[in-house]
Each structure stands twice: as C-alpha cells, then as structure tokens.
Amino acid sequence: MTQPIPPITLPPPQDPMLEGKWLQQRLHQWLDEEFIPEAINQTIAERAGQIFVRQRMEGENDLGSLVIAIVTxxxxxxxxxxxxxxFAIANAVSDLLLESLGIDKCCGQ
Structure with missing residues (x-):
C-alpha cells in the first residue's frame, strides 16, 4: 500500500518581508528564463510575493496550503x-521554496 506524502512545513518566518522579496526576485528570474522575458513577469512575481508574505504573516507555514492560497x-x-x-505560478513557487530548503523536488524524494 502506498503511503501519503508527509506535509512540508516551512520554518517560522524570521522576516516575512525579506522572504517575500527573495521569492519575488527568484520567481521573476524563473519566469524570464522559462520562456522569454516579458514585462508582465515582474507584476506576476510581485503579486505572488504579496500573497506569500501575507500568508506567512498570518502564520501559514504549510507548503501545500501556501500553494493553494497562491492558486486561489x-x-x-x-x-x-x-x-x-x-497553477504554473504556484508550482514554481513550490519548487523555489523546496529548492531553498534543500529538498529534491523530483520524484517525491
């Protein structure tokens, strides 16, 4: 029988604004590199960063819940x-956060 994937919990935020700035910069970079650089990428990254910061300031540390909040x-x-x-944005945020935690995002490892 398969086992459910355990939730991934981010450490409590030390500085949610700094985390949000980091995420915004990394997401913008990812967006520009994934296809082509577009002016809208900055706006997308800013919006995702704002959602992330607000969620973290409200005490959300569960990665799955953060992804759902971004999608919504x-x-x-x-x-x-x-x-x-x-969905692409929420998945990219998840991948960037997993990478920052040193968690391999491939194959559920």
Whole structure:
C-alpha cells in the first residue's frame, strides 16, 4: 500500500518581508528564463510575493496550503499577456521554496 506524502512545513518566518522579496526576485528570474522575458513577469512575481508574505504573516507555514492560497488568489489575476497561469505560478513557487530548503523536488524524494 502506498503511503501519503508527509506535509512540508516551512520554518517560522524570521522576516516575512525579506522572504517575500527573495521569492519575488527568484520567481521573476524563473519566469524570464522559462520562456522569454516579458514585462508582465515582474507584476506576476510581485503579486505572488504579496500573497506569500501575507500568508506567512498570518502564520501559514504549510507548503501545500501556501500553494493553494497562491492558486486561489492568482485566479483573479489577468494572465492574458503571459504564457503562464495560476497553477504554473504556484508550482514554481513550490519548487523555489523546496529548492531553498534543500529538498529534491523530483520524484517525491
């Protein structure tokens, strides 16, 4: 029988604003490198960073819950000038956070 994947909990934030700035910069870099640099990428990264900071300031440390919050709140964002959508952004945030924690994002390891 398969075992459920255990939740991933981020350490409590030391400085949510600094974490948000880091995430915004890394996400913007990822967006520009994944396809082509677009002006909208900065706005997307800013919005995702704002959601992340607010969630962390409200005490959210569960990575899964943070991803769901980003998907939910980014649904109202206008992605018409982008190659991306809310799920791609939330998945990229998850990957960046996993990478920052030293967790391999491949194959559930």
């Amino acid at each position: 709140e980014m649904q109202s964002f206008d992605f018409s000038k982008s190659f991306y959508g809310e």
